[in-house]
Amino acid sequence: MARISDRRGLVFAGVVVAIAAVGVYLSVRSASDGSEEPRPTAGAVVSTAPAAPSSGGRTPSPVKSGAFDIYAYLPLSKDQIAQAADAAQRFAVSYATYRWDEDPASYAERLKAFTTAELGTVLARDVTSPATVERNRADQVVSEGSSRLKEIRDIAGGSVVFVVTAVQRITAKSGPQERGTDYAVTLTQVGSQWQVYDMQPAEAGQDGDPGGGTVE
Incomplete structure (x- = not known):
């Protein structure tokens, strides 16, 4: 599956544009907040007392909280990112949950509910392999x-890559254990739904795959 490292230049360029936009925003705001010094009217008494010492010049007006919306500079909305994150986490939970006496085909079908057809086929082949099934049955593995x-x-537009930690609490004849594994999970948008397009071990340095989803 294609890596997305060739698109990092575009992501970096987008960040630079966002930073430049913030600079322009702050400059314009500072200029607009300035007010012209009032001129003394005829007959007004002008004080000749020395001016109070300045404490470093005029304090710039702070940017109001919430005035800058980072999502305006991202290819996905806040809701889209939240929906994709939810799908990634639910997939990871399903992937880490299985038991030795469950029909392997049923486990595979649960995973397919979250994935593209291509990835679903790959995962089904892995979790139903005779070696995996026999190992779990021999040790009576139950993973929550x-x-x-x-x-x-x-x-990117229509896709997002999350690093998700899948945690397994395992009971087995060999003894209980708990382990967590980080995965780079790529989701692609298909209509209004998010599907898992790719999953790679995060520690292996994989970026996932953009998947070519379409933004709705």
Whole structure:
């Protein structure tokens, strides 16, 4: 599957544009806040007392909280990112949840509910392989999954890559254990839905794949 490292230049350029826009915004705001010094009217008494010492010049007006919207500079809206993040986490929970006495085909179907057809086929082949099934049955493995979102690794129009930690709480004949694994999970937008297009081990340095989704 294609890496998205060739698109990092575009992401960096977008960040530069956003920073430049912030600079322009602050400059314009500072200029507009200035007011012309009133001129003394005829007959007014002009004080000759020395001016109070300046404490460093005029204090610039702070930017009001919420005045700058970072989402205006991103290819996806806040709601779209939230929906994709929710889908990524639910997929990770499903991936980390299975038991030795469950029909492997049923486990595969649960995963396919979150993925594109191509990735669903790959995952189904992995989780139903005879070696995997026999190993879990021999040790009577029961895995209860949970997940947490770690970071956004990349974002583009119609796709987003999250790093998600899948946590497994395992009971087995060999003894209980808990382990967490970080995955780079790429989601692509299909209509109004988000589907998992790719999953790679995050520690291997994979960026995921943009998937070529379409923004609705």
